[in-house]
Every structure is written in structure tokens, then in C-alpha cells.
Amino acid sequence: xxxxPPVNGGYMIAAYVVTGAILLSYFLSLVRKGxxxx
Amino acid sequence: xxxxxxPPPSLERAHATIRxxxxxxxxxxxxxxxxxxxALGYTPIxxxxxxxxxxxxxxxxxxxSALLAFSLVGIVSLLYLWLHDPRLxxxxxxxxxxxxxxxxxxxxxxxxxxxxxxxxxxTWDARLxxxxxxFFLFVGYLALRSAVHDRHERARFSAVVGIMGMLLVPFVHxxxxxxxxxxxxxxxxxxxAPSLPWEMLRTLLVSTLMFTLLYVGLVTLxxxxxxxxxxxxxxxxx
Numbered sequence: 001x002x003x004x005p006p007v008n009g010g011y012m013i014a015a016y017v018v019t020g021a022i023l024l025s026y027f028l029s030l031v032r033k034g035x036x037x038x
Numbered sequence: 039x040x041x042x043x044x045p046p047p048s049l050e051r052a053h054a055t056i057r058x059x060x061x062x063x064x065x066x067x068x069x070x071x072x073x074x075x076x077a078l079g080y081t082p083i084x085x086x087x088x089x090x091x092x093x094x095x096x097x098x099x100x101x102x103s104a105l106l107a108f109s110l111v112g113i114v115s116l117l118y119l120w121l122h123d124p125r126l127x128x129x130x131x132x133x134x135x136x137x138x139x140x141x142x143x144x145x146x147x148x149x150x151x152x153x154x155x156x157x158x159x160x161t162w163d164a165r166l167x168x169x170x171x172x173f174f175l176f177v178g179y180l181a182l183r184s185a186v187h188d189r190h191e192r193a194r195f196s197a198v199v200g201i202m203g204m205l206l207v208p209f210v211h212x213x214x215x216x217x218x219x220x221x222x223x224x225x226x227x228x229x230x231a232p233s234l235p236w237e238m239l240r241t242l243l244v245s246t247l248m249f250t251l252l253y254v255g256l257v258t259l260x261x262x263x264x265x266x267x268x269x270x271x272x273x274x275x276x
Binding site: 002014018023024026030031033 | 052053059060063064067070074078083084085086087088089090092093096097100139142143146147150153154252256259260262266267
């Protein structure tokens with residue numbers, strides 16, 4: 001029987017949350033800057 | 039073509055570019071949300087690394103987008119030194135800033151993956167160290183831009199730094215072949231066929247496509263903001 005994969009889901013969740021936070025916050029900061037240029 | 043032949047920045051054009059950039063970025067972010075679902079729900083778990091391997095579907099596309107962004111900064115900087123077209127300088131500034139955002143994703147997801155797999159957050163091997171240098175070089179690029187007020191001097195100085203940054207990109211990619219390094223070797227961008235099962239390769243390709251679309255959207259949005267700022271400056275000066 002093949003060995004069970006290691007349990008490390010917390011790291012995966014952290015990486016997905018951090019990536020979403022970086023990309024979304026940069027996008028929103030640009031949207032706000034774009035609005036202030038009007 | 040000389041700078042004199044380029045139309046002056048107009049607010050209408052800037053606002054249209056901002057709207058276009060916002061729409062493309064929003065579409066790409068929705069696509070990345072879809073990638074999350076695809077990676078977490080419909081892509082098999084790697085047997086040896088466990089679910090932490092799924093960080094790869096964000097880390098690799100972020101690295102691709104960052105290296106693409108920095109390479110384009112170098113290419114358009116070379117063209118700027120030749121043509122003196124302010125649109126090239128504006129594009130280089132936008133691409134450098136967006137590239138830094140993707141590099142930040144790459145440099146945070148990498149250590150989060152490394153901790154459970156290598157047992158350490160960071161190691162000073164060639165790939166990681168060169169990537170960090172590249173990141174700092176483009177932080178310096180943006181600092182230089184904000185320190186020089188004359189538009190032509192700023193464009194000329196930063197073009198030279200942008201070209202230097204581009205020269206580092208092939209070393210980053212090839213560092214896993216040139217030096218002894220812990221970092222895994224390329225599994226898609228290599229001379230032989232990709233060494234991944236189809237379900238994993240599909241998720242990686244969709245993610246890379248969405249990250250590239252996000253790069254296009256964010257650069258367009260950032261370019262429009264730069265254009266609007268210049269149009270306003272010229273309007274105020276007139």
C-alpha cells in the first residue's frame with residue numbers, strides 16, 4: 001500500500017490567502033488611484 | 039520616430055485606458071478565483087508532498103508573470119533609449135511596478151511551500167538569492183523614478199537600470215542548471231516534454247493564462263493612471 005501523503009494543508013491555505021490578499025489589494029489600490037485621477 | 043510625433047497625453051484617452059485595464063483585471067481575478075476552485079477541488083493531491091504541492095499552481099504562474107514583466111521592462115527600455123517615445127517609458131514603469139507585485143507573490147508563496155517540503159523557510163541558494171536580488175533591483179528602479187523629477191532624465195536613467203534588471207532574468211531561470219541548488223528544476227519550460235500528469239499540467243496552464251491576463255490588465259490600468267497624471271500635469275502647466 002502506498003504511504004499516506006503528509007498533512008500540510010495549513011501551508012497551502014496560507015499561500016492561497018496571501019496570494020489573494022496581495023493581488024486583490026494591489027488591484028483595489030489601482031482602482032482607487034484611477035478614480036482619484038478623474 | 040521621435041517624441042515630437044507622439045500625441046500629447048489626453049485625459050479622455052487615459053480614462054478609457056483605465057476603464058479597459060479595470061475590466062481586464064477584474065476578469066482575470068475572476069479567472070484566478072476559478073483557478074482556486076480547479077486547483078483545490080479538481081486537481082489530484084501529489085503523493086509525496088501532500089496538499090502543500092498545490093502552492094505550485096500560484097507560485098509558478100506568479101514567477102512567470104514577474105519574469106515576463108521584468109523582461110518587458112528591459113526590452114521597452116532598450117527601445118526607449120533608441121526612439122525616445124514617452125509611451126515606452128510609461129509602459130516600463132507600469133510593468134516594473136506590476137512585476138514587483140507578482141514577485142512579492144513568488145517570494146512569499148515560495149517559503150510557505152519550502153517550510154513543509156524542505157524543512158526551512160529560506161536557504162541562500164543561487165535561485166532564491168538571485169530572485170531576491172532581482173526584486174531589490176526593481177525596488178531600486180521605482181525608487182530612482184520617484185527621486186528624479188525631470189521627465190526625460192528619469193526615463194533615461196531608469197531605462198539603464200531596467201536593462202540591467204532584464205539581464206538578470208536568464209540567470210534566474212538558468213540558475214538551477216548553472217549552480218547546485220535545492221530549488222526544483224523547470225518542469226514545463228525545458229527542452230524535453232513537461233513532466234507532469236495531465237490534470238496537474240492543465241491546472242498549471244489555466245493558472246498561467248489567468249496570471250498573464252492579470253498582468254495585462256494591471257499594466258493597462260497602471261499605464262492609464264500614469265497617462266492621466268501626465269495629462270493633468272501638462273494641463274496645469276499650460
